[in-house]
Amino acid sequence: MDKDMRKHATMATQTIPKITLNNGVTIPQLGFGTLSVPPDRTPSDENTAKTAEIVGLALELGYRHLDTAQMYGNERGVGQGIAASGIPRAELYVTSKLGNGNHRPDDVRRSFDETMQKLGLDYLDLFLVHWPLPTLYGGDFVSTWKAMTGLLADGRLRSVGVSNFQPSHLKRIIDETGITPAVNQIEVHPGFNNEASRNASASYGIAVEAWSPLGQGKVLEDAVIGALAARKRKTTAQVILRWHIRHGHIVFPKSMQGERMEENLDLFDFELSSDEVASIDALDKGEAGRIGPNPDTFDWVPSNATPTPKVRP
Ligand code: NAD
Numbered sequence: 001m002d003k004d005m006r007k008h009a010t011m012a013t014q015t016i017p018k019i020t021l022n023n024g025v026t027i028p029q030l031g032f033g034t035l036s037v038p039p040d041r042t043p044s045d046e047n048t049a050k051t052a053e054i055v056g057l058a059l060e061l062g063y064r065h066l067d068t069a070q071m072y073g074n075e076r077g078v079g080q081g082i083a084a085s086g087i088p089r090a091e092l093y094v095t096s097k098l099g100n101g102n103h104r105p106d107d108v109r110r111s112f113d114e115t116m117q118k119l120g121l122d123y124l125d126l127f128l129v130h131w132p133l134p135t136l137y138g139g140d141f142v143s144t145w146k147a148m149t150g151l152l153a154d155g156r157l158r159s160v161g162v163s164n165f166q167p168s169h170l171k172r173i174i175d176e177t178g179i180t181p182a183v184n185q186i187e188v189h190p191g192f193n194n195e196a197s198r199n200a201s202a203s204y205g206i207a208v209e210a211w212s213p214l215g216q217g218k219v220l221e222d223a224v225i226g227a228l229a230a231r232k233r234k235t236t237a238q239v240i241l242r243w244h245i246r247h248g249h250i251v252f253p254k255s256m257q258g259e260r261m262e263e264n265l266d267l268f269d270f271e272l273s274s275d276e277v278a279s280i281d282a283l284d285k286g287e288a289g290r291i292g293p294n295p296d297t298f299d300w301v302p303s304n305a306t307p308t309p310k311v312r313p
Contacts, residue, residue, distance in 0.1 A: 001060055012062030012265040019250060021182040022205045025159050027126070028093055029245060030265065031065025032058040033211075033254035034074055041073035051077025052084060054256050059085040061261050064092055067185075067209075067252040069130055070099035070115060071302055079119035094121065097130035097163055097185075098148065100301045103137045105147035112151055123156045128163045128185055135299045145173040145181075161185070163211070164295040167200035174204060185209035188249060190219045190240055190280050192289035210249040214240055215291055224279060232270050235263055242267050243280045 001009070018026040038050040051074040055066065059081065068078045075096060082092065096119065102111040116124065129148055132141045151157045162173070163185035174180050184201040188194045188210035201208050214220060220236045229239045237253070241264060244251045253264045272280075293300070 009060060009062035012262075013064055015268040016062075016064070016265075017245070019207055019248070021159055021207055022180060023159055023182055025125075025182070027159075027183075027207070027250060028065040029250050030063075030241070030267065031067055031093065031095075031250070031252035032063040032261070033252040034066060034068045034078055035072055035254055037072075037074060037077075037254065037256060041071075043073045043076065047074070048077040048080060052080035055081025056084055057258055058261055059087055059092075061258065062265055063261070065095075065252065066092070067095045068119075069097035069128075070102065070111060071097070071130060075115055075118035079121065083120055089121070089123075093125045094119065095126040095128065096124060097128040098144070100131055100133060100136075101303065103129075103133060103141065103144040105143055105150075108144060108147035109151070112157070116156060123158060126159045126161060126183065127151060127157055128161045128183070129165075131164045131298055132162070132166070132169045132295055133299060133301075134169065134296060136301065141169065142173055142176045145179070146177055149177065149179045159183070161206070163209075164298070165197070166295050167196055169295070170200050170204060170206070180204050181206050183207045183209050183250070185211050187211050187290060187292050188244070189213055189215035189289075189291075190222060190225060190243065190283045191215060191285050192291065193281065193284040194290075195284070208247075208249050210244050210251050212291060213244050213249070213251040213253050218291060219283075222283065224283060228272075228276060228279065232272075234270055237264060238267055238270075239272070240280070242270065242272055243277060246272055246277050 017029045019029050020026050037054050038047050040047055055078050068075055096115050129144055148160050152160055159182040161181040161183035165184050184206050186194055186197045189212055198208050214237055225236050225239050229236045255261050
C-alpha cells in the first residue's frame with residue numbers, strides 16, 4: 001500500500017462513528033462481513049489462505065470491525081488475516097457467533113474455546129447466539145443464553161448478544177435471566193425493515209446490527225434508491241448503507257472486491273434528509289421482503305451429512 005492509500009485508509013478508520021452498547025463498550029458502526037469469504041465453506045488450507053487475504057485487504061483499506069461465525073467455517077482465516085496485519089488488538093473489534101449445533105451449555109463453552117483457538121485471539125469483542133432455534137433443543141434457548149453470559153466471567157469475552165431473535169425470544173431470555181443482550185443482529189435492508197424486531201430491541205436498549213444490509217445485492221437495482229444515488233453522486237450501495245447509519249444500525253457489508261470494499265467505507269461525505277430516509281423506509285414489503293430464513297421456524301443444524309441451506313444463515 002502506498003503512502004496516499006495508507007492516509008486514505010487511516011481517514012476511513014477515523015470517520016467511522018462508534019456506538020456505545022448497553023454495557024458501556026463501544027463498537028465501530030461500520031465493519032466488514034465475512035459470510036461466504038470465500039464462497040466455499042470447506043475448511044481447507046486454500047480457503048483459509050483466501051479468507052486471510054481478503055480480511056488482510058479489508059484491514060489495509062481501513063476496516064477495524066470484523067463479523068464472522070462458527071458456521072462460516074472461516075474463523076481460522078479471519079485470525080490469520082488479523083495476525084498478518086500487525087494491527088494492535090486494541091484497535092480491532094471482532095465478533096463471532098455460536099453454531100446451531102452448539103446450543104447445549106457444555107458445547108457453548110467448548111466451541112467458544114475452539115473459536116478462540118481458531119481466531120488466535122486472547123479475547124473476543126462480541127459472541128452471539130446465531131439463531132434462537134425455538135423448535136430445537138426442546139425450545140430451550142434460555143439455557144444457551146445463560147451459558148453464553150457465563151463466558152463473560154473469565155475475561156476472554158467483552159460483550160454477549162444474540163442474532164435473529166424475535167421480540168418474543170428477547171422477552172423470554174430477559175425475563176428468565178435478567179440479563180439483556182448487548183446487540184441483536186437481524187436481517188434489515190430496504191424492502192425488509194424488520195420493524196417489530198428493531199423496535200423490541202430498541203425498547204430494551206439493545207443495539208441493532210443489520211445483517212445483509214445490501215439485501216445480498218438484491219436491493220441494488222431499486223429505482224427509487226438509484227435516482228436518489230444519482231442526485232447525491234454516490235452509488236446505490238452507499239445510499240443504502242448511509243440509510244442504515246442514519247437509523248443507528250451497525251452494519252458490515254461484504255464484498256471480496258477491493259473497489260467495492262473501499263466504496264462501502266466511503267459513506268461520510270454526504271447526508272440523507274429525513275424525507276430521503278422516509279422514501280427508503282417506504283420501500284418496506286414486510287415479510288415478503290425477507291431474504292433469509294424466518295427465525296421462528298429456522299431449524300437447520302450443520303453436519304457433514306447436511307447440505308448448506310439455499311439461503312445461507
Ligand atoms: P450484503 O447485504 O453485505 O451483500 C453482499 C453482496 O453485495 C455481495 O454479493 C457483494 O458482491 C455485493 N456488494 C457489496 N458491496 C457492493 C457494492 N458496493 N456495489 C455492488 N455490490 C456490492 O450481504 P451479506 O454478506 O449476507 O451480509 C453482510 C454480513 O452480515 C455477512 O457477511 C455476515 O457477516 C452477516 N450476516 C449475518 C447473518 C446472521 O444470521 N446473523 C446472516 C447473513 C449475513
